[in-house]
Amino acid sequence: MTGEGGIPPYQGQRTSPLGFIVQVVENLRKAILPIIALMFGSQQFGDTPVVVGLLIGLAIIVFNVAVAWLGWTRRRYFVGDEDVRVESGIFSRDARSVPYERIQDVSLEQKLIPRILGLTSICFETGAGGKDELKLSFVTQSEGERLRTLVRERREDHALGSARQEARAEAATAAAGVAEPESRLLFTMGPGRLALFGLFEFSLIIFALLAGALQQLDSFLPYSVWSLDDWRGFASSQMSWIGAWGVVGPVIVGTVVTITIGLIGLATGIARTVARDWGFTLERNARGFRRRRGLFTRTDVVMPVHRVQAARITTGCLRRLFGWHGLKFISLAQDSGSESHVVAPFAQMDEIWPIVREAGLSAPPADARWHLPKSDRWVVLGILGAIPVLAMIAFLAMEGRWLLALAAGLVVLPMLGLRQYFSFARHRYAVGVRQIFVREGLVTPELVIAQQIRLQTVEIARGPLGRWLGYCTVHFGLAGGKLSIPGVPIAEAFALRESVLNSIAAVDFSDLPQ
Amino acid sequence: MDHGNDDELTKVHPDHVRVLRIQSFAAGAFCVIAAVIAGLIFPPVRWYVIALGAALALFWIIRLPARRYAHKGYMMSGDRLRVARGMLFRRDTVVPFGRVQHIDVTQNPLERFYGLATLVVHTAGTHNSSVALAGLKRADADAMREDIRRHIKRETL
Numbered sequence: 001m002t003g004e005g006g007i008p009p010y011q012g013q014r015t016s017p018l019g020f021i022v023q024v025v026e027n028l029r030k031a032i033l034p035i036i037a038l039m040f041g042s043q044q045f046g047d048t049p050v051v052v053g054l055l056i057g058l059a060i061i062v063f064n065v066a067v068a069w070l071g072w073t074r075r076r077y078f079v080g081d082e083d084v085r086v087e088s089g090i091f092s093r094d095a096r097s098v099p100y101e102r103i104q105d106v107s108l109e110q111k112l113i114p115r116i117l118g119l120t121s122i123c124f125e126t127g128a129g130g131k132d133e134l135k136l137s138f139v140t141q142s143e144g145e146r147l148r149t150l151v152r153e154r155r156e157d158h159a160l161g162s163a164r165q166e167a168r169a170e171a172a173t174a175a176a177g178v179a180e181p182e183s184r185l186l187f188t189m190g191p192g193r194l195a196l197f198g199l200f201e202f203s204l205i206i207f208a209l210l211a212g213a214l215q216q217l218d219s220f221l222p223y224s225v226w227s228l229d230d231w232r233g234f235a236s237s238q239m240s241w242i243g244a245w246g247v248v249g250p251v252i253v254g255t256v257v258t259i260t261i262g263l264i265g266l267a268t269g270i271a272r273t274v275a276r277d278w279g280f281t282l283e284r285n286a287r288g289f290r291r292r293r294g295l296f297t298r299t300d301v302v303m304p305v306h307r308v309q310a311a312r313i314t315t316g317c318l319r320r321l322f323g324w325h326g327l328k329f330i331s332l333a334q335d336s337g338s339e340s341h342v343v344a345p346f347a348q349m350d351e352i353w354p355i356v357r358e359a360g361l362s363a364p365p366a367d368a369r370w371h372l373p374k375s376d377r378w379v380v381l382g383i384l385g386a387i388p389v390l391a392m393i394a395f396l397a398m399e400g401r402w403l404l405a406l407a408a409g410l411v412v413l414p415m416l417g418l419r420q421y422f423s424f425a426r427h428r429y430a431v432g433v434r435q436i437f438v439r440e441g442l443v444t445p446e447l448v449i450a451q452q453i454r455l456q457t458v459e460i461a462r463g464p465l466g467r468w469l470g471y472c473t474v475h476f477g478l479a480g481g482k483l484s485i486p487g488v489p490i491a492e493a494f495a496l497r498e499s500v501l502n503s504i505a506a507v508d509f510s511d512l513p514q
Numbered sequence: 515m516d517h518g519n520d521d522e523l524t525k526v527h528p529d530h531v532r533v534l535r536i537q538s539f540a541a542g543a544f545c546v547i548a549a550v551i552a553g554l555i556f557p558p559v560r561w562y563v564i565a566l567g568a569a570l571a572l573f574w575i576i577r578l579p580a581r582r583y584a585h586k587g588y589m590m591s592g593d594r595l596r597v598a599r600g601m602l603f604r605r606d607t608v609v610p611f612g613r614v615q616h617i618d619v620t621q622n623p624l625e626r627f628y629g630l631a632t633l634v635v636h637t638a639g640t641h642n643s644s645v646a647l648a649g650l651k652r653a654d655a656d657a658m659r660e661d662i663r664r665h666i667k668r669e670t671l
Contacts, residue, residue, distance in 0.1 A: 456638055456639030456642070457607055457613065457639050457642045459605055459607040459642055460604075460606040462603070462605075463603050464603070467604070475642065476641070477637055477638075477641050478639055478641065480640060482640060
């Protein structure tokens with residue numbers, strides 16, 4: 001390993017400042033009993049005033065705060081090429097380094113107070129057990145997740161030899177914005193495209209936010225937002241001029257309100273989209289995909305190609321009419337909390353397929369055989385769902401309310417049937433030579449493309465109904481995402497599992513395309 | 515290989531039933547206590563409720579572990595581990611050795627008393643990130659772990 005275990009100067013990172021608060025609270029919690037004991041103790045001696053006790057208590061608090069502060073300032077961590085290092089201690093310095101190969105697992109731990117503050121302590125488990133583990137308290141939750149992913153990646157790099165390590169070093173320089181030997185632009189969105197995208201991202205979230213804010217500020221307002229009487233008073237006071245317009249008045253007001261809400265919704269959508277996706281660029285460099293986006297908080301994410309587990313193509317019911325789709329990659333790493341990486345949020349299909357191909361995946365072949373699930377599942381579930389409806393109709397009929405019973409029968413039952421039909425027809429899957437395609441949704445179809453060799457486990461789950469009707473749900477273990485097919489006929493499910501497992505076993509894990 | 519044929523599954527050690535019984539003892543006791551309390555609150559149906567609670571407890575302690583045992587099985591083949599469990603809600607999982615991240619062999623005090631162990635296989639998948647197989651003899655579990663580990667080593671080298 002490295003000769004010196006120390007952190008290179010100016011390279012270490014501090015833990016989260018909020019952790020200082022946690023430490024103070026933690027220390028005080030331990031010190032509170034002695035302080036109380038001291039206060040009572042000081043009262044025992046008649047001539048010592050209470051002030052002395054208070055002063056000593058204050059001194060203990062100040063001391064604790066100071067210790068926590070010093071402890072925080074003196075603690076640094078460093079994630080190097082070979083190992084993770086932590087230096088801590090106020091007077092006696094403690095430097096510990098753990099090489100990546102020795103890290104068995106990285107665990108995150110959140111106690112109550114850190115949890116409230118969004119902090120976590122991270123533990124690099126070496127298998128040594130007990131106090132010899134490398135523990136780091138406290139970092140923000142996102143930093144914790146990042147460290148975990150990073151350590152896992154580096155450990156894997158070490159395990160797989162130096163070729164990857166070099167590639168990673170290359171990627172690191174690329175990520176730092178230095179020397180990018182060859183990076184091709186895969187996808188970008190100009191302001192025009194962004195504005196169009198924003199139109200489809202129509203959002204009324206601002207009204208929810210306003211309602212929330214009003215609820216908070218309710219007591220400070222001169223009138224109550226939630227009281228109908230106040231609104232009625234407001235309406236009647238305004239009625240005079242609305243009334244002057246005659247019948248047209250309410251219609252005009254209604255239209256104006258609707259248009260205003262619509263415009264606000266559109267503006268919100270555009271603003272949010274622009275803030276999130278401003279200057280969206282996706283590039284392909286030696287190591288993988290690099291995505292940059294954001295107006296206020298700009299993010300720069302590098303995603304190695306071999307980390308892409310599957311691709312997910314989504315759309316919306318309106319944008320689909322104009323051929324707009326979004327592409328996400330499912331990967332082990334997390335993208336700011338969400339499970340997959342957005343690589344092309346708003347693109348036409350002929351722009352999407354080249355990006356998909358870059359990730360070593362391909363579109364379903366034109367002659368792919370799409371399997372539909374077993375319809376029995378939805379039929380029986382529909383019948384089960386119809387029982388309460390039928391009971392209600394029978395009840396209404398017995399009460400002599402024939403019209404209502406007829407209406408319920410003619411409206412609810414067909415609706416139930418349609419719902420079952422649509423939820424049946426929205427699932428389908430196809431198996432390619434190397435890939436598996438799962439499509440879900442009719443109005444807004446979503447297609448997941450996964451390489452069979454990327455799948456981790458195959459589970460066949462069957463409930464009582466499935467046992468009776470001969471269908472099951474196939475769950476694939478996918479790193480960083482979910483992939484399940486419901487209602488697969490039993491024999492087909494086992495055949496599917498066999499074929500997927502054989503293709504997994506045929507490929508040596510270390511030979512995966514990089 | 516596997517075609518969902520349950521006959522080729524290996525059963526876990528019969529002592530597993532005993533472990534399950536002792537583990538479900540608390541639940542059974544809870545049933546009885548709840549029944550007694552309910553009986554005290556509603557005296558007219560007292561004996562009926564207590565009988566029901568006792569029957570439920572007996573089912574829980576005697577019958578359920580036996581059924582769970584009967585429907586649990588595993589199969590190790592050259593490159594994969596298959597674990598199947600449950601009858602009403604059956605889950606039949608296959609983990610290829612090439613996808614195993616790490617392996618645990620755990621023993622709680624009860625298992626230790628009977629010389630049993632639980633083999634836990636971890637993968638990178640979000641669904642089924644760990645697959646546990648309880649009720650193995652400690653030596654068998656260790657041997658299986660070694661088998662899988664040897665396989666992983668061969669694949670990554």
